[in-house]
Amino acid sequence: MKIYTKTGDNGTTSLADGSRVSKSDSLLHAYGTVDELNSFLGLLVSEEKEAFLTETQNFLFLVGGMLATPADKWELYYKDALLGEFVQRTEGEIDRLQAELPPMRGFILPQGNKAVAYAHICRTVCRRAERLVVELAERDERYREVQKVLNRLSDFFFIFARYLHKKNNISETVYKPMR
Numbered sequence: 001m002k003i004y005t006k007t008g009d010n011g012t013t014s015l016a017d018g019s020r021v022s023k024s025d026s027l028l029h030a031y032g033t034v035d036e037l038n039s040f041l042g043l044l045v046s047e048e049k050e051a052f053l054t055e056t057q058n059f060l061f062l063v064g065g066m067l068a069t070p071a072d073k074w075e076l077y078y079k080d081a082l083l084g085e086f087v088q089r090t091e092g093e094i095d096r097l098q099a100e101l102p103p104m105r106g107f108i109l110p111q112g113n114k115a116v117a118y119a120h121i122c123r124t125v126c127r128r129a130e131r132l133v134v135e136l137a138e139r140d141e142r143y144r145e146v147q148k149v150l151n152r153l154s155d156f157f158f159i160f161a162r163y164l165h166k167k168n169n170i171s172e173t174v175y176k177p178m179r
Contacts, residue, residue, distance in 0.1 A: 011023050015069060016073075026132065027068065031064045034150075037060060037125040038064070041056060041122050042057065047113075047114050062081060066078050067133070067136075071142040071143065084148075091152060093156055100163065101162050109172075109174070110123075111173055115168075116164045119158075120157070120158075123161065126150055130150035130154060133150055
């Protein structure tokens, strides 16, 4: 099977249900950003072998699939998607990691080592994906649960970056206003 089909040469692509939309459609921006997040998460996994990171990659494939499917078809394909359970699992991971961390002393600069930087890139790309899904949720309430998943994941990536500082004995660099 060839990787190129030429069907997108006119600026459209197929959603999971076969319907065609413009490549500039807000659904594509959202699931493309989730795909980008998953790719950056792959970089983080290459540096840190944490089981929850791979679990998150798998879950992001589900989220991307949902976003590549019109919401009115989710019942056909995703009625068993456990978005709320994943939010709770993510909260548990955040709580577990945060319990090991000292209180924050201010805004933390996104630096330290590769893994810390990748965690911060994941955080910022996740926030962008969340903003794109918020746009979808403003038109259709069904996207609110996906929005919650991304909101919680961005919090996780922030705490995970802080955890990596502690784990690797790297001091956090706190923002100092320039005056």
